[in-house]
Amino acid sequence: MDSRALDINARWCGVSTQVLMENAGKAVAGHCLRYDGIAVFCGNGNNGGDGLVAARILKDNGKSVTVFVLEGMRSRLNGLNLKRLAGKVKVVELKSSDDVPDLSGFDLIVDALLGVGFHGKLREPLAGIVGRINESRVPVLSVDVPSGFKVKADKVISLHESKLEGAVVAKIGIPKEAELYCGPGDVYLALPERRGDSHKGDYGRLIVVGGSRNYVGTTTLVAEAALRVGVDLVTIFTPSYAAERMPFNPNLMIHPLRSKDHIALKDVPEILDARYDAMVVGNGLGRDEECRKALKKLFSENKKPVVVDADALSIMDKEWINENMILTPHHGEFKMLFGVEGSGRTVEKNAVETKATIVLKGPVDVISNGKVTRLNKTGNPGMTKGGSGDTLAGITAGLLAQNGNLMNSACAGAFLNGLAGDIAYGKLDVSMNATDIIEHIPDAIRKSREVIKDD
Numbered sequence: 001m002d003s004r005a006l007d008i009n010a011r012w013c014g015v016s017t018q019v020l021m022e023n024a025g026k027a028v029a030g031h032c033l034r035y036d037g038i039a040v041f042c043g044n045g046n047n048g049g050d051g052l053v054a055a056r057i058l059k060d061n062g063k064s065v066t067v068f069v070l071e072g073m074r075s076r077l078n079g080l081n082l083k084r085l086a087g088k089v090k091v092v093e094l095k096s097s098d099d100v101p102d103l104s105g106f107d108l109i110v111d112a113l114l115g116v117g118f119h120g121k122l123r124e125p126l127a128g129i130v131g132r133i134n135e136s137r138v139p140v141l142s143v144d145v146p147s148g149f150k151v152k153a154d155k156v157i158s159l160h161e162s163k164l165e166g167a168v169v170a171k172i173g174i175p176k177e178a179e180l181y182c183g184p185g186d187v188y189l190a191l192p193e194r195r196g197d198s199h200k201g202d203y204g205r206l207i208v209v210g211g212s213r214n215y216v217g218t219t220t221l222v223a224e225a226a227l228r229v230g231v232d233l234v235t236i237f238t239p240s241y242a243a244e245r246m247p248f249n250p251n252l253m254i255h256p257l258r259s260k261d262h263i264a265l266k267d268v269p270e271i272l273d274a275r276y277d278a279m280v281v282g283n284g285l286g287r288d289e290e291c292r293k294a295l296k297k298l299f300s301e302n303k304k305p306v307v308v309d310a311d312a313l314s315i316m317d318k319e320w321i322n323e324n325m326i327l328t329p330h331h332g333e334f335k336m337l338f339g340v341e342g343s344g345r346t347v348e349k350n351a352v353e354t355k356a357t358i359v360l361k362g363p364v365d366v367i368s369n370g371k372v373t374r375l376n377k378t379g380n381p382g383m384t385k386g387g388s389g390d391t392l393a394g395i396t397a398g399l400l401a402q403n404g405n406l407m408n409s410a411c412a413g414a415f416l417n418g419l420a421g422d423i424a425y426g427k428l429d430v431s432m433n434a435t436d437i438i439e440h441i442p443d444a445i446r447k448s449r450e451v452i453k454d455d
Contacts, residue, residue, distance in 0.1 A: 003116050005185030009178035025053020027170035035108035037064045043113040044074045050143050051112025052081035059089050067091045097128025103136035114147035122148045182376040182415040184448035190399045190412035204231040204401030207276040211238035213261040215284030216245045222283050223252050225394030228441035231401045264290040268297045278305045280397035282312025305400050309393040323355035326410050330361045348373045357406040365414045369407045378418025382425040387434025392417040419444040
């Protein structure tokens with residue numbers, strides 16, 4: 001799991017990032033104690049903060065320490081730990097690689113410039129600074145990973161788990177629950193930050209395929225939930241009878257299909273011809289034989305990510321499942337589709353066999369892609385009311401249209417749906433409805449981001 005997401009989930013579990021950083025610094029310092037003259041290179045983020053803590057601990061242990069810090073904006077904890085060094089350790093600010101002195105007089109270099117969150121090509125001044133480190137011929141210890149995977153490290157201390165072959169792993173106090181249970185860290189992974197130069201459609205186009213004569217409003221719940229997690233455009237593809245009678249919402253686009261009462265084979269080319277990044281299928285679909293035939297064709301020809309929910313789960317065959325799918329069954333639908341009772345073991349087994357991502361809904365949701373199995377415990381008894389599954393499908397599909405990652409979207413979707421339900425239930429008790437869950441999705445995102453930004 002992504003390191004920053006783990007830190008965020010650990011905060012949700014009650015373990016602060018400050019504690020984790022202190023533990024990381026102690027672990028790094030422990031591997032440096034046989035050296036006397038130590039240069040610590042620190043970036044502006046929390047990887048650099050780990051290095052700053054290590055520098056303080058090494059100085060307290062009588063070592064000669066010089067800290068080299070990049071100029072610029074710092075994370076909150078990075079800035080806090082830099083202030084704690086004032087008057088204790090020599091600190092050199094690096095504006096360019098020319099500010100790096102001859103390093104040959106040091107016994108060890110600690111590289112805490114960049115962590116696993118960095119992607120892309122090193123730019124100046126970092127590229128030049130890394131070049132000076134590599135030219136020094138002084139032993140190098142990297143924190144978590146060699147910065148930009150360009151530093152020639154003699155030793156790597158990976159925090160919590162190994163990030164590359166040969167690294168020494170240091171446990172820093174991240175609780176098992178942070179990895180097992182979904183949390184705000186999963187929201188961080190699934191919900192992209194909006195850029196200033198964004199355009200309409202940059203954050204996903206979702207199509208909702210469902211509805212029928214007997215279930216007119218269901219797809220509206222799905223679509224409205226998807227909009228609340230930030231997807232740019234949502235279009236509902238539904239039979240003409242349902243399209244003409246749907247609750248009006250000016251934020252949604254409605255595409256009436258040629259079929260009147262139920263989706264049929266003739267509608268599939270029209271659906272697949274749409275412009276979309278992800279699809280959600282099944283809500284209010286009905287269980288007509290024509291629907292089943294259309295569903296089989298749709299699944300066989302669709303190549304994009306799709307969330308499969310509700311009636312689609314009841315009428316499809318296991319053989320139709322593929323690696324593009326997130327399935328969101330409750331226990332009855334799971335047994336109907338897979339022929340066994342739902343449990344952690346059977347969810348994981350069927351995810352392996354089908355290559356799909358499965359979300360088994362229950363008091364504790366079980367989520368697996370066959371490689372990783374997670375649990376989600378947000379949610380409450382008030383969410384037994386009709387429509388809460390539709391909101392889950394919409395939230396998950398809305399995230400999927402933005403990021404394209406099935407497992408991240410499934411975990412964040414389950415967490416946010418349950419958290420929005422918890423907030424609504426706390427205000428409304430048994431009076432809560434599915435529309436109340438939708439109304440409180442922004443509160444769930446805001447609460448998650450408060451944890452995310454608490455660095």
